[in-house]
Amino acid sequence: MAVRPLETAISQHTRDVVTHYTARHAFRQDLFGQQPFANYGYWPHDELSFEQAGAQLTDLVAHTAGIADGDRILDVGCGYGANAVCYVRQCTPARVTGIDITEVRISNGRDYIAAQKLEHLIQLQLGDATRMEFADASFERLLAVECAFHFDTRRDFLHEAARVLVPGGTLALTDIIPRRGADPGAYMNGYRASASGVCLDIHANAYDADVYTEHLRAAGFTDIRIDSILEATRLPFARALRRLATSSAVERAQVLLRVAERIDHCSAGGEDYVLVFARKA
Numbered sequence: 001m002a003v004r005p006l007e008t009a010i011s012q013h014t015r016d017v018v019t020h021y022t023a024r025h026a027f028r029q030d031l032f033g034q035q036p037f038a039n040y041g042y043w044p045h046d047e048l049s050f051e052q053a054g055a056q057l058t059d060l061v062a063h064t065a066g067i068a069d070g071d072r073i074l075d076v077g078c079g080y081g082a083n084a085v086c087y088v089r090q091c092t093p094a095r096v097t098g099i100d101i102t103e104v105r106i107s108n109g110r111d112y113i114a115a116q117k118l119e120h121l122i123q124l125q126l127g128d129a130t131r132m133e134f135a136d137a138s139f140e141r142l143l144a145v146e147c148a149f150h151f152d153t154r155r156d157f158l159h160e161a162a163r164v165l166v167p168g169g170t171l172a173l174t175d176i177i178p179r180r181g182a183d184p185g186a187y188m189n190g191y192r193a194s195a196s197g198v199c200l201d202i203h204a205n206a207y208d209a210d211v212y213t214e215h216l217r218a219a220g221f222t223d224i225r226i227d228s229i230l231e232a233t234r235l236p237f238a239r240a241l242r243r244l245a246t247s248s249a250v251e252r253a254q255v256l257l258r259v260a261e262r263i264d265h266c267s268a269g270g271e272d273y274v275l276v277f278a279r280k281a
């Protein structure tokens with residue numbers, strides 16, 4: 001089935017995000033094999049594959065949201081659909097709807113869902129997290145693994161999330177934010193991603209957990225929790241890249257080491273990786 005074009009115009013920043021993830025597609029199978037995750041993973045210990053860590057991160061978000069049989073689940077920034085497949089392995093939802101802004105992810109994700117024979121439960125569609133085409137109160141759970149830092153803006157997304165959730169519905173996501181007191185210049189450093197040459201900084205989203213909590217509250221959320229999981233996500237991911245580099249050809253090893261160095265540099269400069277939970281009042 002062809003991917004229906006977006007009906008709403010998107011910002012220049014969001015266009016840059018699409019350029020980046022479209023370019024990243026060529027490297028898709030570098031780290032992940034059968035399960036097409038595209039995240040840093042959750043590493044309770046270092047002896048995991050990238051795929052296992054990707055699944056653990058997804059399970060953590062699902063557990064945090066409290067997904068259960070019969071739920072209507074919205075997976076925002078669904079990538080290639082690997083998160084959605086994990087969700088239906090954990091419970092029997094009424095359905096999982098995934099949206100993502102990058103067309104190649106939706107088209108390849110649909111092939112992946114079809115190969116898993118899960119088309120009756122999971123539908124992926126092109127969509128912008130900040131302007132969703134869903135009616136009010138359409139979902140019990142909204143999950144978003146490692147993508148809200150890209151949204152233009154995250155604040156708009158939080159208002160949309162509250163609109164499409166039923167009262168009492170839950171939001172769970174992982175996100176990248178500056179630590180409290182981080183130097184904004186070190187956090188917004190103008191770095192251009194090596195895969196795409198694009199700078200993905202977005203100043204409107206560069207605020208800490210306290211401001212994040214205020215935005216969640218203003219959007220209509222309660223029971224808010226924001227916890228750092230940096231030590232179990234980006235840092236062990238960088239260590240895993242370094243391990244992989246030791247058994248890789250020279251050129252690839254250099255790329256892996258550069259990415260690992262970059263992650264450590266950004267973490268030292270104040271970047272945090274957080275798990276967020278909130279309930280719609």
Ligand SMILES: C[S@@+](CC[C@H](N)C(=O)[O-])C[C@H]1O[C@@H](n2cnc3c(N)ncnc32)[C@H](O)[C@@H]1O
Pocket residue numbers: 014017018021036037038039076077078079080082083099100101102105127128129130144145146147150151152
């Ligand atoms: C780091 S990937 C995570 C993908 C997936 N959740 C996973 O864990 O494998 C970030 C994803 O967010 C998507 N994205 C970025 N901005 C978006 C937006 N405004 N609306 C919807 N998706 C967006 C990207 O296309 C990309 O697939």
